[in-house]
Amino acid sequence: MLELLEQTPFSFAQTGLKVPDELRIAGFKIRQANPFDPQVAGTLLHATIRGVQLDLMYVGLRYGEAARWRSVMPLSFDTFQGQWRLRAHDLESADFPVKSFVVSRMLDAQVSMNKKPKGLRLESGEIPVRRYRAKLNPRMTADQRLVIGRELGLNAKGEALISDSAFFHFKKTYMKSHLEGEESLVWPLVVELERMT
Structure with a gap:
């Protein structure tokens, strides 16, 4: 149900809920980019x-x-x-x-008016998805490891699938931030990321 609710707009027929009368949902983008040149x-x-x-x-x-x-x-x-x-x-x-x-x-x-370079072999343009093993912060409690593993989509081996387009964002969000050095928090959540495939 939550996955369906993320795909706004959705209809009453899909969810059986009247939004916002029966269920309020707040969602915000970090930023709204200006439109680019048409x-x-x-x-x-x-x-x-x-x-x-x-x-x-x-x-x-x-x-x-x-x-x-x-x-x-x-x-x-x-x-x-x-x-x-x-x-x-x-x-x-x-x-x-x-x-x-x-x-x-x-x-x-x-x-471009230039010719295609010799030796260029076109790829499909599909975004590769790779398997990574994440080492969580050793300061975490067992409960924290459980819920953060769930949040990050880690399997029993501590591995997650991350697309190449999301990799930088993943590192920026879970491995690096201004929160480092904040002793009251367990941060960063992920201390090491090893590419498996």
């Missing part, structure tokens, strides 16, 4: 559907980085926590790895 979005959609190379005016987050043109081969879109990303081969990196490019960080997008 012309850029149109170019991204066109290039991804047609399988054509793109040049992106993109702002990365490395220290001191300014906007610059990046050449990519789009594969698919990904949305996570309200953030749209373009999954694409980075044509400027050796072996053309698949990377995520955040759409709101794109200042411009143009269909």
Whole structure:
């Protein structure tokens, strides 16, 4: 039932509940991003559907980085926590790895006039899901380990499936934060994450 309630809007026929008369639900996004340029979005959609190379005016987050043109081969879109990303081969990196490019960080997008690089083997654009073993904070009580294991979706071996698109968010949420050093809390919840597959 909770999974159905998360998928708002839902109907009375699906749940048998009148919201908000019978059940109040509060849900908030951490942030609401400003809409991105519709012309850029149109170019991204066109290039991804047609399988054509793109040049992106993109702002990365490395220290001191300014906007610059990046050449990519789009594969698919990904949305996570309200953030749209373009999954694409980075044509400027050796072996053309698949990377995520955040759409709101794109200042411009143009269909490229360059030819596809030789040796480029297109991937499907599917987001890999990998198995990780999580080592929980040893300061936790047995009850805390039980409920945090449930929250994180850990199996009996302490393993969870985490998609590549959610990995950074998982680490940021459960392993690193401003709460470190707060002695009254058991933090971080996860002290080590080992990739199994």
